[in-house]
Amino acid sequence: MLLCVTSAGSAARWAVLSFVLGTAIILTGCGSGTVPPSTQAAEVVAPPALPPPIPSAEPVLLYTGTGTSPTDVLAIEAVLGTLRVGYLTADSSQLEATSERQLGGYKLLIVPGGDSITIGENLTTTATATIRNSVAQYGVHYLGICAGAFFGGYSTYNGVDLTSGFGFDFFSDENQGIHKEAVLISFPSGEPLDVYWEDGPQLSGWGDVVAKYPDGTAAIVEGKSGNGFVMFTGVHPEAPAYWRRGMKFTTPVSVDIAYAGTVIQAALAGTPLPHF
Numbered sequence: 684m685l686l687c688v689t690s691a692g693s694a695a696r697w698a699v700l701s702f703v704l705g706t707a708i709i710l711t712g713c714g715s716g717t718v719p720p721s722t723q724a725a726e727v728v729a730p731p732a733l734p735p736p737i738p739s740a741e742p743v744l745l746y747t748g749t750g751t752s753p754t755d756v757l758a759i760e761a762v763l764g765t766l767r768v769g770y771l772t773a774d775s776s777q778l779e780a781t782s783e784r785q786l787g788g789y790k791l792l793i794v795p796g797g798d799s800i801t802i803g804e805n806l807t808t809t810a811t812a813t814i815r816n817s818v819a820q821y822g823v824h825y826l827g828i829c830a831g832a833f834f835g836g837y838s839t840y841n842g843v844d845l846t847s848g849f850g851f852d853f854f855s856d857e858n859q860g861i862h863k864e865a866v867l868i869s870f871p872s873g874e875p876l877d878v879y880w881e882d883g884p885q886l887s888g889w890g891d892v893v894a895k896y897p898d899g900t901a902a903i904v905e906g907k908s909g910n911g912f913v914m915f916t917g918v919h920p921e922a923p924a925y926w927r928r929g930m931k932f933t934t935p936v937s938v939d940i941a942y943a944g945t946v947i948q949a950a951l952a953g954t955p956l957p958h959f
Contacts (some may be wrong), residue, residue: 866879
């Protein structure tokens with residue numbers, strides 16, 4: 684038999700040792716709910732609130748800078764006028780001078796057709812970042828038409844990249860040497876429309892598909908980018924009658940322009956259109 688002989692001094696040391704061991708067992712016990720201070724999770728600190736946007740006098744900003752088509756600007760202005768939607772315009776230098784807070788005061792930014800490469804290369808990366816951040820953080824909506832859709836996606840030519848790195852290619856008829864034509868686009872419900880197309884993108888792979896080209900690729904898409912609502916269209920429903928010269932359309936120009944109004948109103952309100 685092993686005898687445990689203690690003295691006053693050894694008894695005191697044993698009491699201290701027992702206390703330390705007992706404390707260690709409590710601290711490391713499974714399900715004890717006690718976590719050493721060094722391993723406690725850091726308190727989550729909310730990011731600072733954004734400074735409030737600077738309200739605009741009108742809800743829509745229409746970009747008219749270098750690379751945009753003046754005739755498409757006029758066509759969009761005509762639709763906005765019919766809708767009685769107030770708008771202001773900004774050229775390249777004016778957009779460059781616009782801060783995120785100022786752009787954040789608009790409900791909708793419209794970038795029309797034209798030449799997407801020229802549009803991107805005539806703006807700084809600061810300006811495209813201002814657009815991207817205003818959409819993502821302040822919730823500005825974005826409508827890109829043809830070149831404006833190319834520019835709104837990812838592009839090595841200083842695109843805005845509202846698509847998290849996804850870029851677009853031309854509609855397949857471009858590969859056949861066709862640069863403008865009447866294209867029949869279809870919808871998840873309702874009658875198809877003959878609309879004007881000129882070197883526009885197909886938009887498959889991003890967002891929800893609102894309308895399709897005859898080959899099944901996306902002609903109009905919608906989706907979110909941060910807090911903002913985004914619509915891209917590869918076709919020009921806003922095209923006036925004189926753009927149609929030499930082409931055969933089955934849909935009256937008034938019907939196409941009315942649909943352009945539907946697209947603009949949806950983008951302005953951030954209301955998704957029916958999609959496939």
